[in-house]
Amino acid sequence: MGIFIFTEIMLFAGFFSSFVIVRKAVPEGAWPPPDQPRLPFERTAFNTAALLLSGVALYVAGRRFRKHGAAAANPWMAAAMMLGSLFVALQGGEWVGLLKQGLTLTSSQLGSFFYVIIGAHALHAVAAILALALAWMRMSRNQLTESRLIAVEMFWYFVVLVWPVLYWRVYL
Secondary structure (H helix, E strand, C coil): CHHHHHHHHHHHHHHHHHHHHHHHHCCCCCCCCCCCCCCCHHHHHHHHHHHHHHHHHHHHHHHHHHHHCHHHHHHHHHHHHHHHHHHHHHHHHHHHHHHHCCCCCCCCHHHHHHHHHHHHHHHHHHHHHHHHHHHHHHHHCCCCCHHHHHHHHHHHHHHHHHHHHHHHHHHC
């Protein structure tokens, strides 16, 4: 899992580098493009809070699992999953709104970078939520090992912790 996360960090670093180079090449005051909608950074701040809270819930689940067993951790794991799912659903609603306003993959460099970078994060979030769901099912059956929980935690924490950087660079 550590090697996988390292390669994913490199993937996002490449996205960031490209985004920063293109953004810096645009004349002052011309970014974002004037004919494109503004990204809803206020609404996305709420989504960000849900994602960060899911990380906290997973942290509590992991601590409770290690100290008190699966039954004590189960509701916290479910909360982490639900908050992560809320984040993805709210981001999906945001995408629908931006598409209706004309921000598409081909409408501008902003649209291209937005959908590639944020879309890559969304795919990671969905995959990590599925991993959380599998771990939660195993936990419910008292079949979850600590090493599997650690792997899922690492993946989810990557998804949670890369998001504030994405939000800061792309939205603000």
